[in-house]
Amino acid sequence: MTTPRERRYRIREQQIIDHARRIAEAEGWSAVSTRRLAQEIDHSQPVIYQHFRNREHVVAAVVRQGFAELTELIREHAQQADAPLESLCWSYLNFSWQNPALYEAMFTRPTALEFAAENTPAELRDSFEALVEVIGNEAGMKTYDDAAALTEFFWAACHGLASLHLAGRIPARQDQVARLCGMIRIYSSE
Incomplete structure (x- = not known):
């Protein structure tokens, strides 16, 4: 209460x-x-x-909320999609394009929030774990460590595409996403 x-x-x-x-x-x-x-x-x-406490703590709260939204998006698309990896990548890209300032705060602005550490906020960990689940299942990974490594590659590639597009360096194209997901499938089948 x-x-x-x-x-x-x-x-x-x-x-x-x-x-x-x-x-x-x-x-x-x-x-x-x-x-x-x-x-x-x-x-x-x-x-x-x-x-x-200060402006940066406000920004950190925005970031945490952004990661909670991203996690929800990941989980939604994983359940609904016929091609989960492509859908997931497009969802991620659309999230960055629809929320460029939020995406900037989450991934490129300096922050006091720690990533991949013991005190990483739950919202950040949850996003990564949601991705690990989708990618691990889709790629048929046998161990968590393998799924986590492949997830880091996938996330880095999606982030690269999002950042380059937001900076006006490349257009977003279906074939980029298809090639990325194809590479993940090839890697995971080896």
């Missing part, structure tokens, strides 16, 4: 996260400040500090 005060606290915290994300998507991360967030939620700046 939560009290009305706790519910208001959680709602305001989510408002701060939502506004940070909206501002970043519209104007870039440089436009996100605790002062601006306070104005957006119609409170004083100290209210922001009741929820987050």
Whole structure:
């Protein structure tokens, strides 16, 4: 049970996260400040500090939420797709294209969040584990370590395609995704 005060606290915290994300998507991360967030939620700046120590902690909360969304997306497409790897890659690419500032915060901006460490936040671990499950099953991997290694390759390739496309370096094409997934199938059958 939560009290009305706790519910208001959680709602305001989510408002701060939502506004940070909206501002970043519209104007870039440089436009996100605790002062601006306070104005957006119609409170004083100290209210922001009741929820987050500083701007970077706000960004970290946005990142954690982004990974929770990505995990949900991975799980949805794994269950619905006839070709899970291709669907998964396209879903990942679409996620990055529809949320470029969020994707930037999740994967390219410096952050205090640790990846692949004992204290890695659950949302980050869950995304990787969801990918390991899909790729391990699709590729017929016998051990977790093999599935995890193949997942790292797949994720790195999808990230490379997403980053290059977001930077305007390459267009997104169906044949790129098909070749990537074909390479994964070849590797996993060896």
